[in-house]
Each structure stands twice: as structure tokens, then as C-alpha cells.
Ligand SMILES: Nc1ncnc2c1ncn2[C@@H]1O[C@H](COP(=O)(O)OP(=O)(O)OP(=O)(O)O)[C@@H](O)[C@H]1O
């Protein structure tokens with residue numbers, strides 16, 4: 001079957017072109033990070049600034065949300081009213097979040113109605129960003145292994161750099177992460193940031 005962009009409504013054409021460009025950018029940036037077959041994050045990408053987290057998460061969420069209508073994917077986003085300021089490299093943050101959401105999407109077999117819940121929570125000066133899926137899950141004994149470079153499990157085209165990249169950038173911001181998973185139930189990835197907003201709860 002041949003798919004032609006000409007048959008797609010104009011506003012969707014523009015969106016698809018924007019998204020394709022971004023996917024291309026992500027792929028090129030990641031390729032640039034490979035030096036002698038090793039993932040090396042350049043110093044320029046380690047620069048962090050204090051930015052509101054909500055618009056960054058919303059931007060990535062919106063990119064995936066438009067796919068929802070064309071697939072079995074259901075994706076939802078909840079956030080609080082508090083000001084949430086984090087110290088990150090904004091582009092790196094969006095790229096890392098896209099990696100986590102892609103992993104969630106790839107965890108759904110054909111028979112599952114794939115659901116992804118994204119939640120931002122503000123607690124005692126910290127911010128948790130949770131990405132939860134109801135996919136195939138990860139066996140307990142593999143949970144440490146998956147953050148190593150080049151480890152891809154049960155994926156046809158997996159390269160195994162997604163999580164190793166996420167681990168590196170999260171560390172470079174001085175933030176933290178946690179993954180919990182249950183086979184056949186799903187996986188939860190959590191970012192933990194210090195909230196840099198002046199007044200926070
Ligand atoms: N949400 C998830 N649900 C189930 N398995 C997961 C999830 N996230 C990660 N994994 C497992 O961890 C492995 C490593 O993930 P990682 O993102 O590093 O590599 P990858 O997705 O295989 O390849 P790529 O480099 O294209 O991202 C995956 O192959 C998969 O088996």
C-alpha cells in the first residue's frame with residue numbers, strides 16, 4: 001500500500017511534516033552523540049537553565065496525543081496548578097521524555113489497548129513526573145540491565161540507547177529517576193526534580 005501525504009487534510013499535513021522534522025532532528029542529534037561507538041553527551045547539551053516544566057511536558061504530550069486518533073493508543077496528562085520550575089536542558093528534556101513515551105508505546109502488544117498516563121505531581125519542594133503504561137512490563141532481573149548502553153530486549157529494531165541516554169541526561173541535571181515494572185501489568189518511569197519555584201509545596 002502506498003501512503004501519500006497529498007490525501008491527508010492540510011492541517012494534519014503540516015503537523016505530520018513538523019513531527020517528521022522533529023523525529024529526524026532527534027535521530028541526527030543522537031547520531032552526533034556517538035563517538036567511536038560510544039554515547040558521549042557534548043558539554044553544550046549539558047547546560048541547564050531554570051524553566052517551567054509544564055509547557056515542555058505539554059509540548060511532547062501534544063505530539064503523541066495526535067497519534068492517538070489514528071491508533072489504539074490512549075494517552076492522558078494530568079498536572080497540578082502549582083508553579084513547577086526545573087533546572088534542565090529543555091531540548092534534552094523533551095528528547096528524553098519522547099524516548100520514555102516511545103518505550104511505553106513499544107511495550108504494547110497487538111492485543112492490548114495501550115494506555116499511557118502522564119502525571120506531574122508537586123510534593124514538598126520536589127516534582128515527580130510519572131509515565132505509566134499498561135504494556136508487557138520488564139522482568140525484575142532485567143531492570144538494572146536496561147539502563148546499560150546497547151541493551152535492547154525483545155525488540156526487532158531496538159538499538160538499546162534510549163534509556164542509557166535518559167539516565168545520562170537526567171544525572172547531568174542533578175535530577176533523579178526510578179523505574180518500577182510488573183510483567184504483563186506495565187511499567188512506571190518516574191523523574192524526580194527539585195522544584196526551583198520560589199514558593200512551592
Ligand atoms: N515501558 C517499557 N515497557 C516494557 N519494556 C521496556 C519499557 N521501557 C524499556 N523497556 C525495555 O528496556 C529495553 C531498553 O530500552 P531502551 O530504550 O534503552 O532501548 P530500546 O528501546 O530497545 O532501543 P532504542 O535505542 O531504539 O530506544 C527495551 O528493549 C525494553 O525491553
Ligand SMILES: [Mg+2]
Pocket residue numbers: 099102103161162163
Ligand atoms: Mg527505547
